[in-house]
Amino acid sequence: MKTLEYPQFDEILYTETLENGLKVNILPRKGFHKTYGIFTTNYGSVDSVFVPIGEEEMIHVPDGIAHFLEHKMFEKADHDAFDLFGEYGASANAFTSFTRTSYLFSSSNHIPENIETLLDFVQDPYFTPETVEKEKGIIGQEIQMYDDDPNWRLYFGILGNLYPNHPVSSDIAGTIESIDKITADDLYKCYETFYHPSNMNLFIVGNVDPEETLAFIKANQDRKNFPEVAESIKRSIPETQVDGSDIMPYRATEMEIQRAKTIVGIKGLDDVPEGRDGLKYKETIHMLLYLLFGDTAPQYMKLYDEGTLDDSFGYEFEIERGFHFASISGDTDNPQKLSDAIIHILENAADYLADADAQFELAKREMLGQSIQSMNSLESIANQYDGDLFNDATVFDRAPIIENMTLDQVRQGAKDFIRSEAISVYQIMAKEDK
Amino acid sequence: MRKQLENGINLTVIENSQFKTNRIVINFVAPLAGGESAERMLLANLLEISSAKYPSQQKLAEKLSELYGASFGITVSKKGNYHLISLILNGVNDKFLEHKTDSLKEIFNFIKEIIFNPNVTDGHFDEETFKRQKENLMMSIRSISDDKQSYAGLELQKLYFQNDQAIPSYGTIEAIEKITATSLFEYYKQMLATNRVDIFVIGELDEIETESIVKILPFTPRDFEMVPIFYHQDVKEVVTKVETQAVAQGKLNMAYQLPVYYREDGYYAGLIFNGIFGGSPLAKLFVNVREKASLAYYASSSLDTFRGILTVQTGIESQNKDKVIEIVQQQLDDIIAGDISDELLNKTKMTMINQYQSSLDSQMALINQSMVDQLTQTEVGTTEWIDGINAVDKSAVQAIAREVKLQAIFFLNGEIK
Numbered sequence: 001m002k003t004l005e006y007p008q009f010d011e012i013l014y015t016e017t018l019e020n021g022l023k024v025n026i027l028p029r030k031g032f033h034k035t036y037g038i039f040t041t042n043y044g045s046v047d048s049v050f051v052p053i054g055e056e057e058m059i060h061v062p063d064g065i066a067h068f069l070e071h072k073m074f075e076k077a078d079h080d081a082f083d084l085f086g087e088y089g090a091s092a093n094a095f096t097s098f099t100r101t102s103y104l105f106s107s108s109n110h111i112p113e114n115i116e117t118l119l120d121f122v123q124d125p126y127f128t129p130e131t132v133e134k135e136k137g138i139i140g141q142e143i144q145m146y147d148d149d150p151n152w153r154l155y156f157g158i159l160g161n162l163y164p165n166h167p168v169s170s171d172i173a174g175t176i177e178s179i180d181k182i183t184a185d186d187l188y189k190c191y192e193t194f195y196h197p198s199n200m201n202l203f204i205v206g207n208v209d210p211e212e213t214l215a216f217i218k219a220n221q222d223r224k225n226f227p228e229v230a231e232s233i234k235r236s237i238p239e240t241q242v243d244g245s246d247i248m249p250y251r252a253t254e255m256e257i258q259r260a261k262t263i264v265g266i267k268g269l270d271d272v273p274e275g276r277d278g279l280k281y282k283e284t285i286h287m288l289l290y291l292l293f294g295d296t297a298p299q300y301m302k303l304y305d306e307g308t309l310d311d312s313f314g315y316e317f318e319i320e321r322g323f324h325f326a327s328i329s330g331d332t333d334n335p336q337k338l339s340d341a342i343i344h345i346l347e348n349a350a351d352y353l354a355d356a357d358a359q360f361e362l363a364k365r366e367m368l369g370q371s372i373q374s375m376n377s378l379e380s381i382a383n384q385y386d387g388d389l390f391n392d393a394t395v396f397d398r399a400p401i402i403e404n405m406t407l408d409q410v411r412q413g414a415k416d417f418i419r420s421e422a423i424s425v426y427q428i429m430a431k432e433d434k
Numbered sequence: 435m436r437k438q439l440e441n442g443i444n445l446t447v448i449e450n451s452q453f454k455t456n457r458i459v460i461n462f463v464a465p466l467a468g469g470e471s472a473e474r475m476l477l478a479n480l481l482e483i484s485s486a487k488y489p490s491q492q493k494l495a496e497k498l499s500e501l502y503g504a505s506f507g508i509t510v511s512k513k514g515n516y517h518l519i520s521l522i523l524n525g526v527n528d529k530f531l532e533h534k535t536d537s538l539k540e541i542f543n544f545i546k547e548i549i550f551n552p553n554v555t556d557g558h559f560d561e562e563t564f565k566r567q568k569e570n571l572m573m574s575i576r577s578i579s580d581d582k583q584s585y586a587g588l589e590l591q592k593l594y595f596q597n598d599q600a601i602p603s604y605g606t607i608e609a610i611e612k613i614t615a616t617s618l619f620e621y622y623k624q625m626l627a628t629n630r631v632d633i634f635v636i637g638e639l640d641e642i643e644t645e646s647i648v649k650i651l652p653f654t655p656r657d658f659e660m661v662p663i664f665y666h667q668d669v670k671e672v673v674t675k676v677e678t679q680a681v682a683q684g685k686l687n688m689a690y691q692l693p694v695y696y697r698e699d700g701y702y703a704g705l706i707f708n709g710i711f712g713g714s715p716l717a718k719l720f721v722n723v724r725e726k727a728s729l730a731y732y733a734s735s736s737l738d739t740f741r742g743i744l745t746v747q748t749g750i751e752s753q754n755k756d757k758v759i760e761i762v763q764q765q766l767d768d769i770i771a772g773d774i775s776d777e778l779l780n781k782t783k784m785t786m787i788n789q790y791q792s793s794l795d796s797q798m799a800l801i802n803q804s805m806v807d808q809l810t811q812t813e814v815g816t817t818e819w820i821d822g823i824n825a826v827d828k829s830a831v832q833a834i835a836r837e838v839k840l841q842a843i844f845f846l847n848g849e850i851k
Contacts, residue, residue, distance in 0.1 A: 009454070009530060031452040034792040080725070082715040089784025092715075108791035137728030144682035145731055145749050148582050256680050258576045295495040304491065305562070310570045312577070331577060362499035369503030372526045376453050376797065403532075 001214055006396040009375060013394060014210040018218060020226050021198025023392075026213055027205040027381060035206030036106045036378040039118050042321070042387060043194035044099040045172040051234040053193045053227065058236055061190060062181040063167065064139070064174015067096040068132075069187050071139060073103065073122055075131050081121040090114045098168050099321040100387075106378070111208055112216055119202070119220050125191045127184040136179055143173050150257050150428055151329075157426035158265035158327055161248040165238050168323055197221065198229055203382040237322055244269050244421040252427040261428045262335035264342045268324035270416040275391035282319050282390070283401045284413040285326065287363060289315045291410065292345050292352060293328060296359055296366075299345055299352060308338050321389060326417070339425045346423060349414040353407065360407045371398045435641045436804075439633075439648070441655035446804050447644050448636040450797075455524050456538060456637030457797040460545070461805060462519040463630040465661045469598060471510070471517055472605025473621045476613055478508040478519050479567045484553045484560070501541060502526045512603045513809060514663040514740030519625070521545065524797075527638055538639065542650045550652060552622065558615035559622075565615075572607050586685035586846050587747065593673050593842035594689040594743060599665060630658040632808060634801045663809055664695045665741040669839050678847040684752035685846040688762065691839045692737065692744040697812045701739065702822040703830035708737040709782040710774060710831060711765060712746060716781055718765040719746065727761060729754050744838060752848040759843070769835040774828050783823050790819060 004013040014026040045067060049060050073094070074081040085092040090107035103122050107114045146152045159169040173179070204213060240246055247267060272278050293300050293315050303309045313330035332338040345352060374380040374395060384395045435447045464470065488494035498504050504525035511518050525541050553560045579585045592600045631653055635644050669691055694704030712719035712735025723733035733748040750758050768774075793799035794816075807813045814822070 008532075029452075031450075032795050034795045083781075086714075086716045086781035086785060089781065089786075089788035091785065091788070106792060108788050134728050138724055138731055141683060141729075141731035141749060141751065144751075147682040150580050257580045259573065295491055296499060298492065301490060301492045305566065307566065307569065310573065312574070331573075359496075362496055366499035366503035369501075369526045370505075372530050373455050373503070373505060373524060376455055378795070 001210065004396075008399065009372070009396055011375075011396060013396070014214065015392070016214060018197070018221055020221055021196070021229070022221060023201040023387070024214060024217055025201065025203045025385065025392075025394075026208065026210040027203075028208055028210055029206055029378065032207045032378065033108045034106055034378060035108075035111045035114075035204065035208055036104065036382055037115050037118050037202065037204045038102050038104040038382045039122050039200065039202050040100050040102040040387065041194050041200045042099065043101055043190075043199065044097050045170065046098050046167040046237055046322070047194065047235050048167055049236040050193060052189045053196065053229070053233075058234070059189070061186050062174060063170045063178040064172070065182055065186060065190055066101055067173045068135065068139060068179055068182050069190055070094045070096045070101050070103075071135050072127055072131065072187060073125065076121070076124070076126045081117070084117045084121065085114065088113055090117075092118075096172055097320070098172065111206070112213070115204065115213070115217065116220055119217070122195065123224060125188065125195075127187045129184050132182060132184045132187065136182075139173060139179055140176050143171065143176055143179075146171065146173065150255050150261060153253070153255065154261050154263050154329060154426060154428055155327065157251065157253065157428070158263045158424060159325075161251055161424040161426055162265045162267040162325055163240060163323070164246055164248055166240050166323070167237065193233060196229055197226055199233065201385075201387050203385050205378045205382050242269060244419065247422065247424050249423075250425045252429060254429045254431045256431045257428065258430060259331045259333065260335040260430050261329065261331050262339045263327055263329035263426050264339050264346070265424045265426070266326045266346065266418060267422045267424070268319075268417060269419055269422045272319055272324055276393060276397070278319065279390040279393045279397065280401050281413070282317070283367070283398060284405065284409055285317050285417055287360075287367065287405060288349070288410050288413050288417070289317055289326060289328070290363055290367070291356055291359060292349060293342075294363070296362060297352070303338075303341055308332060308334065308341060319389070335427045335429070339427070343423060343425075346418050347420060349418055350411065353411050353414060357407060360410070364402055364405060368399060368402045371395060371402065435645075436808075437645075440653060442658040443631045443633070443653045443655065444808065445633045445645060445648055446635070446808075447639070447641045448634070448800055448804065449639060449641060450636055450800070451638040452795065453527075453637055453797055454530055455526055455797070456541075456635065456639060457801065458521075458523045458541065458545070459634040459801050459805075460521040460549070461632040461634075462625055463632060463658075463809070464517050464625070464628075466512060466515050466517045466598065467661070468517070470621065471601055471603060472609035473613060473618060474517060474519050474625070475510050475604040476568060476571055476610060477618060477622055477625065478510050479571055480559060480564065480618070481521075481548055481552060482506070482508040483567070484563050485547045486551045486553050487547045489553050489560070489563075497544060501537060501544065502531060504541060510603045513806070514665050515661050516663060516809065517603065519629075521549070529638070538644065539647050539650070542647050546650055546652075549626070552619075554619055558619050561615050564618065568610060568613065571604075572610055575604060575607055575610075582679075582681055582683070582685055582846060583747070583749070586687045586844055587745075589675065589677070589846075590687040590689050590745065590842060590844040593675055593844055595667070599741065627654065628656055628658070630656075632805060634804060636797050636800055663740060666693070667691065667742070670841060672840050672842065674843045674845075676845045676847055678849055681846065681848045683749045684755060684848045685844075686748045686750055686755055686758055687844045688746040688759075688840065689842040690744040690746075691742060691841050692834070692837055693742045694737065694739055694834060694837075695742060696739040696806070696810055697814060700830070700834055703826045703834045704737060704739065705786060706779070706782055706823065706826045707769070707831045707834040708735055708744065709786055710778060711735050711769060711835075713737075714782070714785055716778060716785070718768065719762065722765060723748060723758060723761055727757070729758055729761070733758075755845055755847075766835055766838055770832055772828060772832055774831060779828060779831070783826070786823050787820055790816070
């Protein structure tokens with residue numbers, strides 16, 4: 001078992017890749033009552049075209065199937081996985097994103113039993129036509145709930161502009177129509193392909209002994225048979241235009257809301273560096289957005305003071321397997337003015353960064369402190385682990401990247417990432433009362 | 435360590451080496467009957483973003499960055515018959531920082547500026563800042579109705595209480611509209627002089643040293659009269675309200691009177707009852723409304739043991755409203771009839787115990803527990819709590835279920851498009 005030591009934070013991470021390909025990370029936290037375990041497959045809503053394991057041809061499965069599969073993993077022939085966790089009082093959950101699906105539990109006792117339950121329920125699929133049909137009603141309600149959420153609609157609106165022919169712009173849960181086509185057979189195909197241990201990782205953090213924990217995880221996996229995989233999974237994700245020519249610059253819709261919403265999206269047309277340098281890139285763009293739109297930025301304050309934006313304003317930056325984008329959004333009485341102001345700041349980033357030395361030094365402290373604060377939470381530590389994406393980086397790898405960051409690096413990040421042709425706007429107007 | 439620093443000013447220091455930060459919470463406690471929720475919310479927002487020394491949000495944010503990105507906020511909440519303004523600050527412990535500083539002291543100096551030195555001239559808050567915050571607050575309250583789950587929850591509270599308890603912790607737009615920069619400064623002085631103040635500090639720190647640092651804050655003694663924390667209300671006729679909006683999903687929310695109060699008779703049985711009824715994925719509501727009938731994505735219950743109210747919330751296809759009401763009622767009837775398996779009872783107990791033990795890993799949960807101990811003047815250790823949960827039997831849960839009285843139904847009807 002490999003150990004990674006982080007003396008600055010009093011932490012040691014234990015890691016090993018098992019024979020079947022499953023990557024295991026264990027972080028003991030002395031003094032904690034709770035243990036959190038998360039079992040993740042490198043498979044999400046964008047992976048709907050692929051070659052099933054043991055086959056030759058690409059198949060296209062309905063949108064929303066990764067999320068549907070996540071729901072159905074909990075149901076077995078004569079019980080529900082929640083019942084098994086319930087035996088030990090553990091709480092369990094799962095979530096699906098664009099490129100990953102995770103199953104998790106947290107518990108203050110019976111940790112080995114809970115880890116086994118987690119591994120066993122995810123590695124034992126049970127799908128029948130009847131159980132698949134029944135789930136359509138539940139997920140249909142989940143989809144409708146999100147349909148009524150204006151912020152969710154705003155987010156997928158801008159994704160539709162940035163990625164018009166790419167599955168990232170489809171709702172993670174799919175649509176009522178797409179999930180209606182899902183069959184038990186489809187689920188098995190996706191399952192067998194993407195839930196192979198070599199495409200998965202397990203992260204355990206909490207009050208555990210690393211040696212013992214690894215030993216029974218190994219024993220559990222040794223009892224199971226998985227097919228040998230010769231090569232990596234073949235997935236097909238549509239190419240998007242590197243010059244941004246497929247981006248729709250503007251769309252708007254109406255909803256019965258109190259106040260209009262605007263979102264400005266920037267599609268990453270540049271290449272994210274491989275491995276750890278990818279994490280460095282991520283931290284750099286985070287810093288860039290903070291310097292431009294954070295609460296220590298004079299241009300942000302000006303817009304706040306004149307009432308163009310308020311506390312609903314915020315920004316996000318996402319890097320996932322195969323794509324990256326930023327979004328900046330807020331509620332406003334004047335959506336055009338707000339999106340124009342955001343775009344103006346983006347396009348003049350170099351000027352705003354020209355004299356930002358003092359602001360940058362403070363921002364480094366801010367980000368460093370925030371990353372250390374996040375280490376209080378077991379969930380946050382485990383969820384920040386992105387597997388292969390940044391070559392197994394954890395929250396503990398962020399600190400040195402932040403400490404060594406230079407303002408020139410951020411300026412370069414602005415040049416690479418912010419391109420006028422990569423910018424788009426989506427707005428939701430408040431429908432007038434009837 | 436817990437002690438009274440002055441009359442009406444209390445300090446609690448919790449030494450704990452589990453965490454990488456020191457968390458500070460300062461609660462200003464007032465009786466809800468004062469009817470000043472709007473003033474208190476606006477004041478919280480104003481103090482959060484400016485002071486005389488840090489007159490702009492930018493200056494204040496720079497100071498927080500200097501303190502290694504200390505998280506800082508001022509929020510409001512209700513607890514039974516009390517209203518709380520909570521100043522919360524979370525800062526990294528010096529030992530994890532390369533440049534050692536005396537950060538706890540610096541943080542308390544910052545807090546002192548925020549609380550005792552507001553951005554005031556000629557007896558009123560800075561007009562510009564006040565105006566902006568007042569507008570923003572009114573706007574953000576209006577926007578709450580865009581979140582249909584929150585909206586349905588608030589409408590249900592209105593139906594159930596029909597008095598001041600129905601007013602959210604942040605007040606009403608009408609009340610906020612009346613506040614001026616001068617009247618708010620008057621209120622600020624009153625709050626600072628009369629509210630009970632509970633100070634909490636948790637982290638890897640020295641108690642004696644911490645106490646001397648906390649004394650940087652020049653709070654004056656005050657006589658604070660405690661009020662009964664629990665809210666009681668008589669059983670009334672059931673009220674129903676249906677509202678139609680252009681939404682895809684209908685929201686069905688129900689409120690019941692359930693006179694189970696924090697650490698009083700039937701408390702543990704009440705917690706178990708809620709767990710069995712709708713408090714977890716093992717619960718009857720989740721299993722029967724969602725898993726068996728496939729009618730909802732969410733269907734759950736929650737219990738407020740400071741106000742004796744049980745609520746049910748579901749998101750459903752509008753046409754299924756009556757069916758869902760029937761299934762929910764059936765679950766209550768089943769519990770009354772004793773249809774509770776030993777398995778479900780035991781799992782629910784295990785789940786509650788797990789949650790309790792897990793909460794010991796959260797600085798905020800530890801502080802909240804200490805706060806509630808002090809407001810209710812009760813204390814229960816971990817062993818006693820677990821024994822209390824384990825002692826609950828089926829008949830005790832049935833007895834609780836018999837006391838559940840439906841009082842209000844709010845239905846947000848999705849328009850047929």
